[in-house]
Amino acid sequence: FLLAPHPRPTSLLAAAAPEIVSVPLAEGRNYPIYIGADLLDTDSETLASHAKGNDVLIVSNTKIAPLYLSRVESIFKSAGKKTYICVLPDGEEYKDLPTLNMIYDEALKNGLDRKCTFVALGGGVIGDMVGYAAASYQRGVDFIQVPTSVMAMVDSSVGGKTGVNHALGKNMIGAFHQPNCVFIDTTTLSTLPDRELKSGISEIIKYGLIRDAPFFEWQEKNIPELLSRNPATFAEAIRRSCENKAEVVAADEKEAGVRATLNLGHTFGHAVENGSGYGHWLHGEAVAIGTAMATDMSARMGWISPSLTTRVQKILKLADLPTELPADSPMTTEMFLSLMSVDKKVANGVLRLILLKGDLGNCVFTSDFDDDAMKQTIDHYVNIIDAKKQAAQN
Numbered sequence: 001f002l003l004a005p006h007p008r009p010t011s012l013l014a015a016a017a018p019e020i021v022s023v024p025l026a027e028g029r030n031y032p033i034y035i036g037a038d039l040l041d042t043d044s045e046t047l048a049s050h051a052k053g054n055d056v057l058i059v060s061n062t063k064i065a066p067l068y069l070s071r072v073e074s075i076f077k078s079a080g081k082k083t084y085i086c087v088l089p090d091g092e093e094y095k096d097l098p099t100l101n102m103i104y105d106e107a108l109k110n111g112l113d114r115k116c117t118f119v120a121l122g123g124g125v126i127g128d129m130v131g132y133a134a135a136s137y138q139r140g141v142d143f144i145q146v147p148t149s150v151m152a153m154v155d156s157s158v159g160g161k162t163g164v165n166h167a168l169g170k171n172m173i174g175a176f177h178q179p180n181c182v183f184i185d186t187t188t189l190s191t192l193p194d195r196e197l198k199s200g201i202s203e204i205i206k207y208g209l210i211r212d213a214p215f216f217e218w219q220e221k222n223i224p225e226l227l228s229r230n231p232a233t234f235a236e237a238i239r240r241s242c243e244n245k246a247e248v249v250a251a252d253e254k255e256a257g258v259r260a261t262l263n264l265g266h267t268f269g270h271a272v273e274n275g276s277g278y279g280h281w282l283h284g285e286a287v288a289i290g291t292a293m294a295t296d297m298s299a300r301m302g303w304i305s306p307s308l309t310t311r312v313q314k315i316l317k318l319a320d321l322p323t324e325l326p327a328d329s330p331m332t333t334e335m336f337l338s339l340m341s342v343d344k345k346v347a348n349g350v351l352r353l354i355l356l357k358g359d360l361g362n363c364v365f366t367s368d369f370d371d372d373a374m375k376q377t378i379d380h381y382v383n384i385i386d387a388k389k390q391a392a393q394n
């Protein structure tokens with residue numbers, strides 16, 4: 001069970017083979033995503049085999065290092081690698097250039113050369129930062145993703161989007177840099193707090209909405225099982241999410257088109273993350289609010305049926321995710337508009353959005369939307385904040 005402590009393998013326990021989802025990139029750059037319970041205990045040689053040189057720099061944070069670092073380090077040591085450690089402060093507010101520098105410092109201090117491998121042990125913040133450090137250190141070294149949060153297992157560890165935040169915009173400094181492999185030990189979720197677990201479910205819902213109606217229908221039935229940490233249900237959600245992400249990334253690695261659909265709810269959501277102060281909202285929570293806003297806007301333009309709007313609201317609430325901002329939110333219409341204007345999907349000054357259109361599982365990436373509908377959606381969500389403020393004062 002996900003909540004159980006991690007058993008060490010014994011000769012009486014037969015290790016189940018991991019499930020493998022492939023990310024089929026061009027020019028033979030395919031890489032595997034291994035998914036399974038207790039993989040760090042039962043399949044350590046597979047993980048170590050993806051570090052090609054002698055030196056391995058494992059990067060984690062102050063929360064995850066005490067839980068899993070020694071185990072991961074011993075895997076590489078047992079395989080004869082020389083290991084180095086870098087422990088970063090925990091939190092989205094540290095996903096920045098000064099903190100990134102700690103990784104370069106550690107690598108340079110120890111004389112790591114271009115044959116080294118960086119290992120990202122943690123959630124999406126660590127994965128994005130280590131990926132970007134690997135993309136830029138000596139113009140590019142190998143890296144491996146060992147995701148430990150739902151968000152990282154279902155989304156961020158796959159696809160090679162790496163980077164850090166800037167005060168003026170989310171993930172604004174970064175690069176596309178694919179990992180050698182993604183190694184998902186689902187048992188590490190046993191220590192993930194509930195709030196972080198729910199945040200990851202937000203991106204699982206995204207796959208259903210943008211491209212996989214049967215997966216969405218499955219989620220409508222199975223989210224309670226995810227919330228109660230049913231291991232089999234989680235394994236299926238992770239596998240189906242990784243399959244969806246791998247297909248999209250394989251079709252459009254560098255986001256020339258269809259990959260942008262993975263950004264559903266993110267233009268509104270990133271504005272909320274930045275405007276509220278990085279770290280106030282978890283990424284998945286902000287994406288949930290953004291998904292509600294993108295759905296509202298799609299409905300205002302008549303692109304989706306009222307029943308689909310209801311289903312989106314219902315599934316976000318079922319996952320106990322926020323669908324609106326609270327009374328103490330600093331967000332204003334002006335903040336939304338100005339923060340959304342620095343989104344990476346802006347092309348030649350024109351904002352493009354992912355919006356739902358048609359039946360469940362269909363969306364569009366377009367600049368061809370009604371500006372008034374966008375403004376009405378933003379005003380509507382800001383008015384909710386104001387109404388809550390008023391109610392709190394009375």
Ligand SMILES: NC(=O)c1ccc[n+]([C@@H]2O[C@H](COP(=O)([O-])OP(=O)(O)OC[C@H]3O[C@@H](n4cnc5c(N)ncnc54)[C@H](O)[C@@H]3O)[C@@H](O)[C@H]2O)c1
Pocket residue numbers: 061063064067090091092095122123124125126128148149150151152155156157158159160161162171188189190191192193196199200203282283284
């Ligand atoms: N590159 C991409 O494609 C992509 C996709 C989605 C999200 N992201 C990025 O990922 C970040 C969000 O990821 P996240 O939700 O994992 O946040 P996170 O990395 O901050 O992790 C959430 C919290 O859970 C802790 N944690 C992680 N695993 C744990 C475990 N097993 N046990 C106990 N605590 C654990 C972390 O230390 C942190 O406190 C954002 O910066 C977002 O922009 C990137």
Ligand SMILES: O=C(O)C(=O)C[C@@H](O)[C@H](O)[C@H](O)COP(=O)(O)O
Pocket residue numbers: 155159161170171203255259260262263266344
């Ligand atoms: O992999 C992608 O492509 C995504 O858009 C996945 C998103 O969930 C993720 O939050 C990503 O980091 C957002 O990308 P950005 O380009 O909008 O910063």
Ligand SMILES: [Zn+2]
Pocket residue numbers: 155203266283287
């Ligand atoms: Zn996201």
